[in-house]
Amino acid sequence: xxxxxxxxxxxxxSIVVLFAIIVINFIIISLAPGDPIQxxxxxxxxxxxxxxxxxxxxxxxxxxxxxxxxxxxYNILRGDLGYSYRYSEPVINLILERLPxxxxxxxxxxxxxxxxxxxxxxxxxxxxxxxxxxxLHVINFLLWSTPxxxxxxxxxIIFSVDLRILPATGLMNVRNPPQGMWLYLDILYHSILxxxxxxxxxxxxxxxxxxxxxxxxASEDYVMTYRAIGFSENVIYRRYIFRNSIIPPxxxxxxxxxxxxxxAALIENVFGWPGVGRLLLDSIRTRDYPVILGVYVVIASSIxxxxxxxxxxxxxxxxxxxxxxxx
Amino acid sequence: xxxxxxxxxxxxxxxxxxxxxxxxxxYIVNSQTTKTASLSALSPITCxxxxxxxxxxxxxxxxxxxxxxxxxDALFAIASQIFNKLVDLDVNYNVIPELAESxxxxxxxxxxxxxxxxxxxxxxxxxxxxxxxxxxxxxxxxYKGVMYSFLRMSDLISVDTPxxxxxxxxxxxxxxxFLGFLAWYGTFILPEHIYNKTEYKDWMDPKIPALxxxxxxxxxxxxxxxxGDHVTLEAxxxxxxxxxxxDRVVFKIVPDPTAALQSFLAGEGDVLxxxxxxxxxxxxxxxxxxxxxxxxxxxxxxxxFNLLNPILADLRMRLAIAYAINRTELVxxxxxxxxxxxxxxxxxxxxxxxxxxxxxPPYDPAKANALLDxxxxxxGPDGYRYTPNGTRLTLRFTIFTGxxxxxxxxxxxxxxxxxxxxxxIEEYEIAAWEDKVVKKRDFDLAMLDGFQGPDPDNMRSRFxxxxxxxxxxxxxxxxxxxxxxxxxxxxxxxxxxxxxxAQEIMAxxxxxxxxxDLVAFFIYRTSFHGFYWQLPGVEGLNVMERVWWEGGTPVAxxxxxxxxxxxxxxxxxxxxxxxPITQTTLVSTSTPTSATTVPxxxxxxxxxxxxxxxxxxxxxxxxxxxxxxxx
Numbered sequence: 001x002x003x004x005x006x007x008x009x010x011x012x013x014s015i016v017v018l019f020a021i022i023v024i025n026f027i028i029i030s031l032a033p034g035d036p037i038q039x040x041x042x043x044x045x046x047x048x049x050x051x052x053x054x055x056x057x058x059x060x061x062x063x064x065x066x067x068x069x070x071x072x073x074y075n076i077l078r079g080d081l082g083y084s085y086r087y088s089e090p091v092i093n094l095i096l097e098r099l100p101x102x103x104x105x106x107x108x109x110x111x112x113x114x115x116x117x118x119x120x121x122x123x124x125x126x127x128x129x130x131x132x133x134x135x136l137h138v139i140n141f142l143l144w145s146t147p148x149x150x151x152x153x154x155x156x157i158i159f160s161v162d163l164r165i166l167p168a169t170g171l172m173n174v175r176n177p178p179q180g181m182w183l184y185l186d187i188l189y190h191s192i193l194x195x196x197x198x199x200x201x202x203x204x205x206x207x208x209x210x211x212x213x214x215x216x217x218a219s220e221d222y223v224m225t226y227r228a229i230g231f232s233e234n235v236i237y238r239r240y241i242f243r244n245s246i247i248p249p250x251x252x253x254x255x256x257x258x259x260x261x262x263x264a265a266l267i268e269n270v271f272g273w274p275g276v277g278r279l280l281l282d283s284i285r286t287r288d289y290p291v292i293l294g295v296y297v298v299i300a301s302s303i304x305x306x307x308x309x310x311x312x313x314x315x316x317x318x319x320x321x322x323x324x325x326x327x
Numbered sequence: 328x329x330x331x332x333x334x335x336x337x338x339x340x341x342x343x344x345x346x347x348x349x350x351x352x353x354y355i356v357n358s359q360t361t362k363t364a365s366l367s368a369l370s371p372i373t374c375x376x377x378x379x380x381x382x383x384x385x386x387x388x389x390x391x392x393x394x395x396x397x398x399x400d401a402l403f404a405i406a407s408q409i410f411n412k413l414v415d416l417d418v419n420y421n422v423i424p425e426l427a428e429s430x431x432x433x434x435x436x437x438x439x440x441x442x443x444x445x446x447x448x449x450x451x452x453x454x455x456x457x458x459x460x461x462x463x464x465x466x467x468x469x470y471k472g473v474m475y476s477f478l479r480m481s482d483l484i485s486v487d488t489p490x491x492x493x494x495x496x497x498x499x500x501x502x503x504x505f506l507g508f509l510a511w512y513g514t515f516i517l518p519e520h521i522y523n524k525t526e527y528k529d530w531m532d533p534k535i536p537a538l539x540x541x542x543x544x545x546x547x548x549x550x551x552x553x554x555g556d557h558v559t560l561e562a563x564x565x566x567x568x569x570x571x572x573x574d575r576v577v578f579k580i581v582p583d584p585t586a587a588l589q590s591f592l593a594g595e596g597d598v599l600x601x602x603x604x605x606x607x608x609x610x611x612x613x614x615x616x617x618x619x620x621x622x623x624x625x626x627x628x629x630x631x632f633n634l635l636n637p638i639l640a641d642l643r644m645r646l647a648i649a650y651a652i653n654r655t656e657l658v659x660x661x662x663x664x665x666x667x668x669x670x671x672x673x674x675x676x677x678x679x680x681x682x683x684x685x686x687x688p689p690y691d692p693a694k695a696n697a698l699l700d701x702x703x704x705x706x707g708p709d710g711y712r713y714t715p716n717g718t719r720l721t722l723r724f725t726i727f728t729g730x731x732x733x734x735x736x737x738x739x740x741x742x743x744x745x746x747x748x749x750x751x752i753e754e755y756e757i758a759a760w761e762d763k764v765v766k767k768r769d770f771d772l773a774m775l776d777g778f779q780g781p782d783p784d785n786m787r788s789r790f791x792x793x794x795x796x797x798x799x800x801x802x803x804x805x806x807x808x809x810x811x812x813x814x815x816x817x818x819x820x821x822x823x824x825x826x827x828x829a830q831e832i833m834a835x836x837x838x839x840x841x842x843x844d845l846v847a848f849f850i851y852r853t854s855f856h857g858f859y860w861q862l863p864g865v866e867g868l869n870v871m872e873r874v875w876w877e878g879g880t881p882v883a884x885x886x887x888x889x890x891x892x893x894x895x896x897x898x899x900x901x902x903x904x905x906x907p908i909t910q911t912t913l914v915s916t917s918t919p920t921s922a923t924t925v926p927x928x929x930x931x932x933x934x935x936x937x938x939x940x941x942x943x944x945x946x947x948x949x950x951x952x953x954x955x956x957x958x
Contacts, residue, residue, distance in 0.1 A: 034758020049795070051397075051471040086390050088531050088538070097554060103940045111943065153585055160593040168590040171556040174577045175382055175595075250951055257947070272581035272590070274555020282388070282582075287758060313952055 003315060010311055014304045021300045022076065022293070026069050029289055036085050036287035037061065059085060072293070081297065082290035086283070091294035094279060101171065102263035102275030104191060109198035110260060114253045116199070117206025118246070124207070125214035126237065136207070144204040152197045152270040159193060166193050169272035194271040198264050202256070206249050213245035258306035262299045366865045368415070368423040369444070372546075372872055374572035376879030381855060381871060384587050384596035385578040388555060392541035394515040395463065395472045396531050403512065404600060405578050407869035408560050409450075410515035410543035413441055413460060413494075414506055415867030416781060418622070418860045420677060422510045425867060426455065426544065427494075436501030436817030443492040447567040449518050450548045457488035462519035464496065470529050473513035476788075478505070501815045503822060504782040510867075511781045518542050546571040546872035556580060572857065572875035591850070592617075598858075599850040604730065605663040611850060620849040620860060625676040625780035627669055628657075628735060630840040631764075631773045631799040638722070639771060643698045645837045648772075649688040650695035651746045652739055657843055661734035665848075669841035672830040673783060676844070679823055680783040685830035687841065695746045704747070712747035721749040725770040727760035732774055735842065765798050773798060776845075783826045784814055790839065801838035854878060 037052045056062045060071070075082060081091040124136045143151075160168035167173070167190050178186045217223065218241055226236050263277025276295060283291035387401035394406035413427040424430075427441040447455035466472065468480040479502055487495040498505070508514075521537045522530055531538065541549045544567070547560035558578040564570045579596055581587040587601035592614060603611065612619040632639045632648075639645060654668035667675075675681045688694075704712040704720050712720040724740070726732045733754065740750040750772075755763060764773045775798075779785050789796050792807040806829055813825035833839070849860050857873040859866035866873055 032758075033762045034756075035762070038758070038761065050475050051473065054471040083533075088391055088533060090533075094554075100937050100940065103937075107940055107943055111947075149583070153589065156586065156589045156593075160595075161589050164593065168593040168595055169581045169586055170579055170590070170595070171553065174557045174559065174579050175380055177559075246954075250954070253947075254951070257944070270583045270586045272556065272579075272583070272586065274553070274580075278555060278582070309948070313955065 006315055007312065010308060014308055018297075018300055018304055019073070022073065022297060023069065025293055025296050026072060027065070029292055030065055030068070032287070034287050036289055039086070039286040039288075055085075059083075076297070081294040084283075084288055084291045086286050086288045086291070091290050094291060095276060095294055095298055098263075098274055098276045098279055099261060101273065102268070102277060103260055104187075105194055105198060105268070105273060105275060106260040106262075106264055107257070108191070109195045109202060109264075110253065110256045112195070112199045113202035114206050114249065114256075117203040118210045118249050121207045121210025121249075122214060122237075122242065125211045125218070128215065140204045140207050143200055144208075146201070147266075148197060148201045148264070149266045149270045151200060152194070152267055155193055155197055156271075168193070169270075171272075171274055191273075194264075194267050194273050197271075198267050201267075205252065209249045209252055210245065213248045214241055217241045217245045254306060254310060258303040259299070261302045262295075366862070368417070368425065368865055368867070369428055369568065370865075372566075372569040372571060374873075374875050374879070374882055375856075376875050376877065377570075377572055377882050378574050378879035379876035380575035380577060381573050381598065381874060381876070382577045382579055382596045383598040383600055384591050385558075385580050386582060386584070386587065386601040388580055389552075389558070391531065392538050392549075392552075393517070393530055395467060395474070395513045395517065396470065398473050398513075404869045405558050405560070406515055406541075406543075407545070407867065408547040408576055408871055409541050409545045409549055410517075411447070411545050412510060412514050412516060412867070413443075414510040415870070416507075416510045417863050417866060418868065419863045420625075420781065421864065422506045423864060423867065426460075426516055430506070432506075432817075434817075436503055436815070437498040439496045439498075439505060441494040441496070443494065444567050445492055447544045448565055449520075449544055450542045450563060451518075451521075453518065453520050455516075455544050456491040457494045458491075459516050459519045460494045461486045461488050462523050463514070463517045466517070466522070466530050467513070470531075474508060474511075477508045477511075477784075478514075501817045503815070503817050503819070504784045507782040508784075516544065546870065547576050550575075566872070568872065571872040572879065573871065576871050597852045597855055602848060603850070605665045608663070608665060608848065616853050618851060618853055620851075621665065621846045622849070622860065623667065623676045624778075624845055624847045625674040626776060626778050626845045627674055627841055628732070628774065628776045628843045628845070629669070630739075630842060631770075631775060632838055632840070633768065633771055633773070633798070634800045634838060635768060636771050638720075641702065642837065643702055645840070646688055647695040647698040647702070647746065648743065648748070649837060649840050650691045650698070651748070652742050652840070652842070653690045654687075654842055655690070656742070657735055657738055660738055661731055662843060662845075665846050667844040667846075669844050672833045672839075672841065673786065673826070674779040674844060677780055677783065679819075680826045682827040682830040685827070685834040687834065688837075692746055699746060699748075706747050710744070710747060711749050719749055720747065721751060722771040723753050724750045724772045724774065725753045725755065725760065725764050726774040727755055727757045732776070736774060765796065768798055768800065770798075774842075784810075786810055786826070786829065787814060790833065799838040801836065803832060803836055806832045806836070 037055050060068060063071075072082065081095075083089065084091055084094055087094060120136055124133045127133045156168045159166040171190055172178070172183060172186045173190075177183070223236060223241060226240065227233075261276060263275040263280070265277030265281045267273070268275040268278040269281055276298075279291065280295045282288070283295070383404070385401070385404065389402035389405060390397060390399045392402070392406075392409075394402055394410060399406075411426045413425060414422050414430070415425045417423045426443055426447060428444045429442045431440040432438070433440075441460070443455070443457060443460070449455060464483070464486045467474055467478060468483055472480075474480075479498070479500075482499045482502065484497040484499050485495075487497070489495065496505075517530070518537065521542055522535060527535055539552075543549075546563055546566045546568070548563045550559040550561050552558045557580060560576045560578075562571045562574050579590075581590050581601065584601045584603055587596075587599060588603045588607060588611070590596060591599040592611070599611075608619055611617060630648075632645050634640050658664060658666045658668050670686055671681060671683060672685045672687070673681050675683075699712060699720075703715050705715075707713045707719070714720055724736055726736045736752050736754075740752060743750050753770075760773075764770050764775075777789070779789070787810045788794050790799075790801055790806070791797060791810050792802040792804065809825050809829040809832070813822050813829070816822045816825060849858070851858065854877040855874055856877070857866075857875050859868055859870055862873060
């Protein structure tokens with residue numbers, strides 16, 4: 001099998017998976033209890049049945065499920081993710097507006113967590129059994145089990161309320177909005193706390209994986225052979241153990257990157273960060289079906305594309321895949 | 328794989344948790360302040376000081392900028408600055424004039440004549456006329472606006488405009504509650520010259536420019552909306568009551584109540600709109616420069632008894648539960664003392680309609696036990712009562728998620744256990760709760776809260792026979808008849824009599840059991856003055872037109888432009904120099920106005936960010952590729 005055929009096969013598979021995801025999500029969301037009309041129409045005490053009927057007809061929610069599903073798929077094929085019930089705006093606009101804001105948060109935090117996590121993971125593995133390793137391990141467990149919104153509030157109280165050196169919430173200074181380049185710097189300044197929180201929450205994952213993977217590699221036979229030969233510990237670690245044990249954290253990093261477009265809903269909610277995660281949360285809360293589906297479609301596509309890229313890279317590197325189509 | 332499942336499930340599960348954060352109600356408030364100056368609602372705005380911006384920490388994003396089309400509590404506070412209504416409600420719940428400077432009600436109670444103010448203009452310069460009012464009211468009818476049923480649009484015959492400043496509204500039946508509902512919600516007057524074009528299919532057509540950049544007649548003009556972050560408004564110098572005192576009002580959106588409180592305490596906001604946890608109130612109030620004011624609101628927690636359940640259909644059972652519940656304890660423990668134990672069948676916050684004689688059974692567990700014994704529910708050895716056929720007396724208590732409702736429910740569970748009733752709390756997220764309780768009526772006891780105003784006509788939709796919201800299935804024909812009569816009784820005295828009688832009947836039948844009457848908190852910085860809750864009879868709910876800041880520039884109050892001799896210009900120029908504080912404020916207030924003319928939410932930074940992120944992603948991929956290849 002040629003590389004081209006393999007690629008076509010993979011792309012075809014991806015499209016099938018994407019459609020399966022759309023159909024399953026559509027059905028699950030439609031089966032969830034709660035009526036989107038009621039949320040748009042508002043408080044059950046205020047809204048009128050006439051208004052609810054008007055909306056139901058306007059959005060075609062009076063049609064049967066399969067009909068709505070077919071219409072939705074037809075629209076997606078035309079590149080139309082539909083209109084938000086809540087905001088009466090195209091879903092794609094709502095997502096695209098928030099995407100860069102969310103990526104600033106998730107990508108930065110993921111990169112930082114990866115770098116710091118791997119570094120202290122290596123450090124910890126090289127000092128296995130010593131006090132510093134135990135300390136790092138304990139801190140790691142504490143962070144791992146900390147709820148993100150709680151950590152966010154704690155950092156906010158320390159740095160914003162008590163020390164008053166960092167802004168607590170929001171995207172920018174709304175009292176005196178800065179202009180031009182200062183605006184970007186202001187956004188970066190406002191992103192410090194949410195990025196720090198998300199980094200601290202993600203970091204233990206990389207730490208743990210790196211450390212365990214290093215320790216596992218260190219106990220391999222080839223390491224013993226090198227030691228017997230008389231290579232210095234530094235060389236063994238730097239040239240062999242590190243290189244072999246960095247693969248799992250890098251894989252994890254790639255998976256996290258695929259999820260970056262999903263945002264970090266809880267942290268975005270706490271810090272009033274207008275990202276995709278918060279959009280999703282709000283939409284679930286208000287049963288805004290088109291937005292929920294739209295966000296899921298974007299997340300699923302991002303993950304599928306990330307996987308596709310990884311597969312293509314593997315295919316380029318590994319002749320077995322190219323030839324047999326199998327790993 | 329696990330990781331993926333975790334990643335997908337966590338947001339969903341936690342969303343359900345977060346659903347418990349209850350959206351604040353529109354607080355409408357009872358008379359308490361006596362601080363009434365000689366002002367009236369239409370008197371021109373007088374500012375001790377001018378300038379500065381007010382940052383309101385707000386709990387949610389508006390759904391659109393059409394304030395009349397759907398229930399949009401998040402927009403309500405913002406729309407109140409941008410738009411005007413014909414009449415408004417003040418903090419004491421009285422109707423005050425706004426765009427209608429006066430009005431007449433015909434003796435038959437079904438025709439209303441409004442005389443409009445003559446100097447109001449839209450933010451784009453068009454004059455405001457009766458055509459705008461006609462368009463707004465007719466659109467509410469045509470497009471089934473949020474107030475469609477409250478304004479009884481099916482009975483509306485016509486909206487006539489004999490001249491540019493007179494509007495005559497005719498109903499087919501007397502409608503005594505009309506002005507109250509017209510002053511309340513979803514009745515902001517919309518610009519006819521923008522909305523009424525044939526190419527728009529309805530008033531929510533995305534092509535309408537005012538849906539993203541609203542045009543109103545109100546004290547503040549719309550500047551920008553950065554979704555999920557803030558809405559900025561600036562003073563309207565041509566406002567018909569005069570220029571508002573503040574330069575800008577910014578609504579800063581922070582959905583999480585705890586984070587909103589921290590943000591407020593960190594000095595990022597001047598008013599806190601999110602309702603903080605009641606445990607935090609003392610701490611907020613003791614913060615220097617911050618004040619918490621409280622007022623009763625016409626919202627309450629109450630229990631619905633499912634009368635379709637044979638156990639609860641017996642009045643003695645309902646009485647027994649009422650005797651067994653200690654409402655004072657609920658206020659103390661679930662609300663930390665911020666609230667009132669309910670005493671009557673209707674909210675006391677709407678004073679004229681509240682019948683203090685239609686009281687609830689007092690806390691008396693002995694009586695509850697006696698009633699239960701009489702009903703034949705014998706106390707078992709385990710402390711629970713058993714029905715004659717040997718099953719335990721168990722009732723499901725269906726509540727929706729939320730800290731307050733959970734706290735109240737578990738207290739009631741304990742209180743009812745003391746008289747031997749076994750309560751099983753079933754907690755649902757609000758949408759599922761509504762499905763189960765309101766639609767399917769599948770519950771024994773259900774807890775609910777809600778706004779009981781602005782007029783006791785609200786009782787018809789909550790407790791009236793056959794009403795959708797009447798989940799208890801209460802259907803006393805006498806009660807229903809009284810409510811129907813009251814709904815079209817033009818004489819206020821007679822109306823009150825009818826509502827009082829209705830409450831007495833309800834107290835006797837006890838289909839619902841009120842628990843706690845709520846209070847609203849007004850949390851703000853002391854350097855700001857002139858809020859609506861301080862100006863009863865003058866200021867409409869939520870309107871910030873008379874709010875002024877201590878740091879603003881002092882105004883020489885009596886300087887008519889005709890006498891502006893060199894002396895007055897002298898004072899004008901020297902006053903900022905005399906105090907350094909005013910000078911700094913001048914600087915700080917002049918920069919934002921220049922900043923606001925430039926739209927900040929431009930796609931430019933979006934692009935910059937996207938490019939930066941793309942570079943990072945490419946770098947990472949390249950690194951991975953290189954690494955894997957070298958291996």
